[in-house]
Amino acid sequence: xxxxIAFAALAAFAVTQVSANASLVRExxxxxxxxxxxxxxxxxxxxxxxxxxxxxxxxxxxKGTHKYKSPENCYDACAGLLVAAIDRGASxxxxxxxxxxxxxxxxxx
Numbered sequence: 001x002x003x004x005i006a007f008a009a010l011a012a013f014a015v016t017q018v019s020a021n022a023s024l025v026r027e028x029x030x031x032x033x034x035x036x037x038x039x040x041x042x043x044x045x046x047x048x049x050x051x052x053x054x055x056x057x058x059x060x061x062x063k064g065t066h067k068y069k070s071p072e073n074c075y076d077a078c079a080g081l082l083v084a085a086i087d088r089g090a091s092x093x094x095x096x097x098x099x100x101x102x103x104x105x106x107x108x109x
Contacts, residue, residue, distance in 0.1 A: 022077040022097040026107070027090045034058065039086045039108070046106075047075040059091070063106040068097070074104035082107065 038057035046054070046061060051071050053062045063071055078095035085093040094107035 025096045026094040027085050028092040029089050034091050059108040061108045065104045067102040068104035078106050
C-alpha cells in the first residue's frame with residue numbers, strides 16, 4: 001500500500017512537470033472487477049520505449065501516437081491519471097495528452 005501511495009504521488013508530480021494537457025477521455029468500471037495491485041504493476045512496467053500494446057493484469061493495454069515523439073513522455077503525462085483511475089476501480093480507461101499538433105493516448109480495457 002505504501003508503494004502505491006508513493007508511486008501515485010511521484011506519478012502525479014511527473015504529470016504536473018511534463019504536461020498540463022493530459023486528461024482522461026474515458027473511464028468506465030463496467031467491465032467487471034479489477035486486480036488493482038496487478039494493474040499498478042502493469043502500469044509501472046509500461047513506461048518502456050515502445051508504442052506497442054500488451055496484455056497484463058487481465059486487461060489489454062495500449063499506447064499510441066499521432067506525431068508524438070516519445071512514449072516515455074506520454075507515460076509521464078498520463079501515469080498519475082491512470083493511477084487514480086485504477087484506485088477508483090476503473091476497468092476501461094484512456095488518457096490523452098495533446099502537445100500542440102502532437103497527440104498520444106494510453107490506457108487499458
